[in-house]
Amino acid sequence: MATRTVEDYLKTLLAAQQQAGGGQVLMGALAGAMKVAPGTATAMVKTLAEAGLVDYEPRGGVKLSGKGEKLAMHVLRRHRLVELFLVDVLGLDWSEVDEEAEELEHAISDKVLDRIDQLLKHPEVDPHGDPIPSSRGKIPRRTMVSLSECEPGRPVRVARVIDQNPQFLQFVDRNNLKPGTELIVQRRDEVADAVAVERRDQPRLTLGTAAAAKILVEAV
Numbered sequence: 001m002a003t004r005t006v007e008d009y010l011k012t013l014l015a016a017q018q019q020a021g022g023g024q025v026l027m028g029a030l031a032g033a034m035k036v037a038p039g040t041a042t043a044m045v046k047t048l049a050e051a052g053l054v055d056y057e058p059r060g061g062v063k064l065s066g067k068g069e070k071l072a073m074h075v076l077r078r079h080r081l082v083e084l085f086l087v088d089v090l091g092l093d094w095s096e097v098d099e100e101a102e103e104l105e106h107a108i109s110d111k112v113l114d115r116i117d118q119l120l121k122h123p124e125v126d127p128h129g130d131p132i133p134s135s136r137g138k139i140p141r142r143t144m145v146s147l148s149e150c151e152p153g154r155p156v157r158v159a160r161v162i163d164q165n166p167q168f169l170q171f172v173d174r175n176n177l178k179p180g181t182e183l184i185v186q187r188r189d190e191v192a193d194a195v196a197v198e199r200r201d202q203p204r205l206t207l208g209t210a211a212a213a214k215i216l217v218e219a220v
Contacts, residue, residue, distance in 0.1 A: 002071060004106045009034065009044055010053060010072035011079070013064055024061030073137035078113055079105040080126035080133075085116050087127040094127040094178075095169035128169070129160030129179035129216070143219075148195055148212035150185045156217040157182050163214040172215070175205055182220055 002010075012033045016025040031041035049056040053068035064072055082101040086092040092100065108116075117123075117135075124140050125131055131139045144159050158181045161172055172178060176199060186204065187196045195212040197205050207215075 005044070006048065006051075006053070007071070007075045007106060009048060010064065010068055011075045013054065013062065014069065014072035014076060017064060024057070024063045026061050030062060070137050073133040073139075075105060077133040077135070077137075078108055080130055081113060081116050081120070081123070082108065083126045083128075084120055084123055084132075088120065095166040095173070097127065098164050125160070125179070127179075128162075128164055129158070144216040145218075146213045147185065147197070147207070147215040147217055148188070148209045150188075150195075150217055152185045152187055155182060155184050155220040157220050158215060159218040160216040161214065162216060168211075168214065171211070176202060177205075177215055183217075 009030075013025060013030060016029055016033055017023070027038060027042055027045065030045070031038045034041055045054060045056050045062050048054040048068065049062075053065055053071065054062050055065055056062045079101045082104045083094075083097045086097040086100055087094050114135075123132055131142070133139050142159060147156075147158075150156055158177055158179050160179060161169065161177075163169075177183075181199060183197045183199045185195060186198050188194075189196070193209045195207045195209060197207065199205070
């Protein structure tokens with residue numbers, strides 16, 4: 001069974017690869033994401049390579065192997081299902097479940113995970129709109145754009161919030177921009193670096209472009 005440290009590295013590497021378009025991840029970037037010294041990250045990556053979980057090129061980068069990606073997807077699946085369970089069943093606030101899920105994802109058994117999946121009726125996304133990998137490690141594809149790039153006048157629905165800092169999630173909650181909310185971008189002002197949106201039966205809201213970029217939407 002993989003240790004917590006191994007699972008953390010694999011999940012972090014999966015996220016870094018997705019941001020890099022599926023290519024190799026530089027060791028400095030991985031060390032930064034793991035908040036460890038570069039030498040510590042390199043030593044761990046060599047251990048993962050010996051176990052066949054990553055492909056590593058010295059002075060190059062690192063990438064998950066097929067075996068490593070499968071395990072990383074399973075860890076990610078546990079994390080996101082646990083987050084949804086904590087919100088929908090236990091009633092925790094969505095801004096605080098990431099840290100709790102980080103602890104529980106390493107302790108929960110596959111048997112319990114399957115029961116949680118059944119209880120939640122096999123969900124495809126977690127409370128933040130992040131996709132939940134299937135039991136086979138597949139992620140459903142969705143067409144989304146950021147609110148900062150959204151075409152004005154077109155009805156859209158909030159699909160995903162990619163910044164899960166608790167303060168930002170609380171901001172999203174206060175302004176009714178959680179996944180599922182329907183809205184229309186009224187205006188994008190490049191000079192003011194702002195985006196004005198309208199939601200049904202609510203006052204118009206103006207967001208900074210940086211905040212709007214962290215909210216992904218899809219066509220209604």
